[in-house]
Amino acid sequence: MLLAEHHVPGLGWFTRALGLNGALSVAETVRAVLLSLDWPGGATMLNGADGIEGADRLPAITTWSLQARRNDRLRVYSRTAGPIGTPLREALGRDGTGILVVDGYTVTVTTAGAMPRDDHTPDAVCLAGGFAPDGDAPADPESFPVPGMVDHPVGLPRDVDLAAVNVALTGEETVAEILGELNPELRALLLGGDLYEFTPLLQALDLGRPAQVGEATRRVLENFPAETTPVGRAAAWSRVVALSTLSDRETADEVTAMLMAALGFTRADAGLGASGDHGSCDPLSAEEIRDLSRDSGLLLATCGADVWEGTASAVIPLVPKCSLVDRLEMYRFLLQAWRAG
Known part of the structure; x- marks a missing residue:
């Protein structure tokens, strides 16, 4: 299991709990975390937007990196640093903590043990998520006097649509295949x-x-x-x-x-x-x-x-x-x- 926490001062905490296959690469893990947060550009961060209509208008993630310390050694995984194909189980282990930096914003990721799985267990599934406002910040954004003042800088939603997130994590083609096997x-x-x-x-x-x-x-x-x-x-x-x-x-x-x-x-x-x-x-x-x-x-x-x-x-x-x-x-x-x- 992996816990992800993203904090915006004055706004609040965005949290997600995901069940991930330890064999997923660092890049695939980062994509899963960003998809669970509904981060703009998360869906196309690995393969780009080639062949997608209106690709030039889609949001894009410019830079990202995962910093993880294991055995008293700090490792940085990114397109220009450590190999992003490294398996999650090697990068973070069963009880590791890392800092994901996405275009200057940070997300803390923590692995919390391991669960039994077989060949048919989904590689990535969002189990839970939520938003907790900071201190005196009202939970309702309409309570703020200035429209947009409390919006997340990149537009992350406060509400969590687990069904939509898990469809994104699974992939629409895979979902169609799964439903095709159903009565x-x-x-x-x-x-x-x-x-x-x-x-x-x-x-x-x-x-x-x-x-x-x-x-x-x-x-x-x-x-x-x-x-x-x-x-x-x-x-x-x-x-x-x-x-x-x-x-x-x-x-x-x-x-x-x-x-x-x-x-x-x-x-x-x-x-x-x-x-x-x-x-x-x-x-x-x-x-x-x-x-x-x-x-x-x-x-x-x-x-x-x-x-x-x-x-x-x-x-x-x-x-x-x-x-x-x-x-x-x-x-x-x-x-x-x-x-x-």
Whole structure:
């Protein structure tokens, strides 16, 4: 993991947390950091803007360098100094700190340990980001008396659009390839809602690889989703996307509710009127979503693909308890595009 912090006195702190492949070069790492900050010129800093319409009007980064100290020795990586092809793991290590200088502005980058990864884990993903104003500086730029007075000198936005950042990090062609491996019905839902947040998850699931599920399980899951209404089928898809994160029940419920809300479904779409503190136009709760997709939930539970919570000494459930590996294979099977053929 890499943490990036950029401070503008009188304005505030721009921060990002990224998951990066240690094999990325210094140049690729710098590009990922700048893309996560939405730094003008970051997208074209490696390959230029050749072949891009209106390239002469695009912002460009003039100079950049990464200064890193390892083993009591300061190394500088730039186009005119140290080799920018040096892997990140060599330049910063697992717990190193460096100073990235971009056209005179500084960004502190710190590596914080390492996480397990495989061949299908995205090389770069933005996990979180934020902005914290300095001291008495108001968070709302419109509060300042002089328009533009608090704008970042190069125009960095305060808000973080993680979906857009991760599309930029992954590349539009790769995103299209990942979505092309997804079940068409779910793909249409995600594209219709501009929901690219799940692209890194889908990439990690390696949907292009045939799922390893038994014939009996396959026959059951081929009936997914079992619902017939648009809201019911969307609820079923939301549940399986949430379950594929391999989270606990509470987290999976939160992801399911968030996804259904982002898709624009409300209680009214499910035929639910006002009740207590909930209006018909309010988002659906996780419990309501489970009720809408009850038949699909039964298919998942029958195969052991739903979240099972309990200790080894607990009462044995009537549905099978599967390993995380087996569950992951079932989610891969459900999400793959070929099933719709």
